Amino acid sequence: MRIALVGQPNSGKSTLFNALVGLKAVASNFPGTTVEILRGRASLRGKPAEVVDLPGIYSLQAGDPAERVARDFLLQEKVDLIVNVIDASVLLRSLSLTLELAELGIPMVVVLNMADEAEHKGLKIDKEKLSQILGVPVVSTVASRGMGLGELLTALPQARVPQPPPYSPRVEEAIKEALPLIQGEPKYSGLPPRHAVLTFLSEEKDIPPNLRERLGCGKEGDPAVILADERAALAARIFREVARLERTKPGLREHLDDILMHPILAYPFLLLALFLLFFLTFKMGGLLEGLLMPQLEALGERIREMLGNGVLAQALAGALDGLFAGIGIALPYLLPFYLLLALLEDVGYLPRIGFLLDGLMHRLGLHGKSIIPFVLGYGCSVPAVLATRILEDERDRLITAALAVMIPCAARTVVIFGLVGRFLGPWTALALYLVNILAVAIAAALLARIFPATGPGLIMEIPPYRWPTLRTILGKTWLRLREFVKVAWPILIGSSFVLALAEALGWQPYLDTAARVFTWPLGLPAQAGVPLVFGILRKELALLLLAQALGTENFGALLSPGQMLVFTVFTIFYMPCLATVGALLREMGWRRTLLVVLGTTGLALVLGLFARLLSLAL
Amino acid sequence: MNINFSALPLSELSPGQRGSIYAVLGPGRGVQLRLSALGLRPGAVVQVLGYGPGRGPILLEVNGTRVALGRGVARRILVIPEKN
Structure with a gap:
């Protein structure tokens, strides 16, 4: 038995999924083609079932990748039962999707979730009547508090x-x-015939004129829009039959936006939120790293001794380094960062950040939603690239992904603070972050010149503030961490293996010579070649390898301040690491990925030269 | 159909003002369907809650949902303002 959860974004679908699957079974997740589909096994009243959480969609009309994936899944995979999850507080709007789902001819149960929210708004819904009109069971739940789940299982x-x-x-x-x-x-x-006919009417280019006339399209009218209006009209009729709105006083929550979305007052709060996000990440990360790293290093030493000194043994020890680097970076910094970000998201603040920065992003030829991949990029570029899926427009997705990979991730932060922060002072390091934002902004403006905006601009629902539930926060955090674990980590391990092998076989001189193309114009010593080449595999390796190549960790003794600056600037911008390239390939194909790789490397060279000139002038 | 001369672009309403949507002028089917899915379709009553700074987006409420729209989109939604 396969049960699909279908509902609009922010309807609490994932909370319900976690409640159904998380309690009794271990969720096993498989990535969809471009948009996540979560599957989990559950035992529902003793019967085994596969529960599928489809991406949140407003309609089945294939407008964006999420909608396409959801529709294809419902039509192609054998779905035995649809659970249509509705945010009861926006019942009117939600019923259009319900009507579209009804056309599929699949057995259905309607869940009026967030029943408490509807009550808070003064919305009274007659469940029995709705059930009668639609011909399916209707249950109300508050999934975040586990209320109504028993009723759902019975239904x-x-x-x-x-x-x-x-x-x-x-x-x-x-x-x-x-x-x-x-x-x-x-x-x-x-x-399903009804669905097929309606799809034919709304998506076929030339439907016969008599049919157009029948639909009342006239010459210019768009059948798709007319049918959408038709569903909306029917939804409104049903809504009037089953729901009654009683006036309630707006509460504190409704007034929160008076400040948090205020044209001026909002910004101090925005800065505070972002500051806390990064500050707490570093605090918690440092703490975790301090606890973890000594143990890992000791363990690494022991294993190294056991492995001995052969070429293969050294290569294996390298792979082990990669494994530990994953634990050393992923756990301490990514975990708190994504936890806090999921908190911001579930409270409902993240879309508001999109709103507040839309004006600014507009000037860069993007719009507010792009801010979300950018912020994610400070953790790891891989989830950032994958998060560009939330954008409807292909051109926006491309540009946002190309820019998001230039945001210094946790690994590049290691280089910035380990080199510039340590030897040139924390303020210089901080200034580098600002320079980075500036460079990304300039690159955005340039890209907007080359690829003019085609998308409609911002269209985004601003959900009400909500108390987050621990389970969904952990779920979201795990999803993003999993992208690191599944995509970035294996590459990290593999590449560390290759690196150690190259070292054991004595290939460095060749690589140093090849990398002269970059190190010579940048005024870096030839030994910086290997670190930069292998930095492509893992950006934070650049620093570690630089120490090895120079034979000291006291970089100040061998490199001038200018060289350290140039090295760091180049490391931040040049070609994204292999794991990110993998993510880019998945999202945009090899041509565009190649363009990003060449573009960022070119930019890194220009900015590196600029940093060199600057340090010569000072 | 009569042309209603009191219709204004949504982006011309001032914060707090309400109006009913008269027409949604694209651009394109995708945008119209997306707006329609959020409840922004002819006949719907909207209230402007505020504007982002600069040429920032417009925040509005429709059917009890809050929606943010860029100015470009908001210009193409015609509304008949409510008299108050």
Whole structure:
């Protein structure tokens, strides 16, 4: 038995998923093609079932990747039961999707989630009546507090194929007339007939003029929009039958935005939130690192002794370094960073950051939603690249991904603080972060010149503030950490192996010579070549290898301040690490990935030269 | 259909002002459907809550949901302002 959870974004679908799956079974996650689909096994009243959490969608019309994935999943995978999760407080808007789902002819249960939220808004919903109108069981839940789950489990076996009221006579007529037209069309064979006809009417380029007339499109009208309006009208009729809105006084929560979204007052709070995000990450990260690293190093030493001194043994020891580096970076810094970010997201502040910075991002040819991948980038570039999926427009996704990889991740932070911070002072390091933001902004403006904005701009729901639940925060954090663990970590281990092998075989001189292309114009010593080459594998390695190549960790003795600055600037910007390249490949194909690799490396060279000139002038 | 001359772009309403949507002028099917899914379709009553600074986005409420729209999109939604 396969059960799919379908609902609009912010409907609490994932909370419900966690409640269903997390309690009784271990969730096993598989990545979708471009958008995450979560699957978990659950035992529902003793019967084994696979529960699938589809991405949040507003409609089944394939407008963005999430909608395409959800629709394809529902049509192609054998789904036995749809659980349509609705945020009860926005029932009116949600019913359009419910009507679209009803066209699929799959048994369904409707869940009115966030029943408390609806009550708070003064919205009274007659569940029995809604159940009668739609012909399916309707239960109300507060998934975040586990309320109504028992009722839902009882309702699942009573799921029925929905029988909603018909659309207006002209649309129903059009459906009847169009039915013969799609018979025998391979594109529509095997699809639920009502869904197939409506898809035909709204997506086919040239539908016969008599059908257009029947739908009331006129010459210019868009059948897709007319059908969407038709569903909305029916949804509104149903809403009026089942819901009653009583006036309530707006509470504290509604007034929070008076300050947090205020054109001026909002910004001190925004800065405070971002400061706390980074400050707490570093505090907690330092603490964890202090606890973990000595243990790991001691363990590493022991294993090294056991392995001995052969070429293969050295290479294996290298792989071990990669394994430990993953633990040393991932756990201490990524974990608190993504935990805090998930907290900001679940409280509802992250979309507000998007709103507040939309004006600024607009000037860079992007819009507010792009800020989310950028902020994620300070943790690890891989989740940042994958997060560009939240953008509807392809051009915005490309540019945001290309820029997000230039944000210094945790690994590059190691280089910035280990070299510039330690030898040139923390303020210089901090200044580098500002310079980085400036460079990203300039690159954005340039890219906007080359690729003019095509997207509509910002269209984003601002959800109400909510108390986060620990389970969803942990779930989200794990999802992003998993991207590091699954994509970045194996590459880290593999590349450390290769590096150690190259070292054991004595290849460094060749690499140093090859890297002269970069080290010579930048005025860096030839030994900086190997660290930069292998920095592509793991950016924080650049520092470690530099110490090895120079034979000392006291960089100040062998490198001038200018050289340290140049090395760091180059490391921040040049070609993203292999794990990130892998993520870029997955998201945008090899041509565009190559463009990003060449572009960032070129930019790094320019900025490195600039830093060299600057340090000569000072 | 009669043309209603009191219709204004949504971006012309001042904070706190309400109006009912008269027409949504694209751009394009995708945007119209997305706006429609959020409840922004002809006949819906919207209230402008505020604007972001500079040429920032517009924050509005429709059917009890808050939605942020860039100015470009907001210009293409025509509303008939409510008299108050």
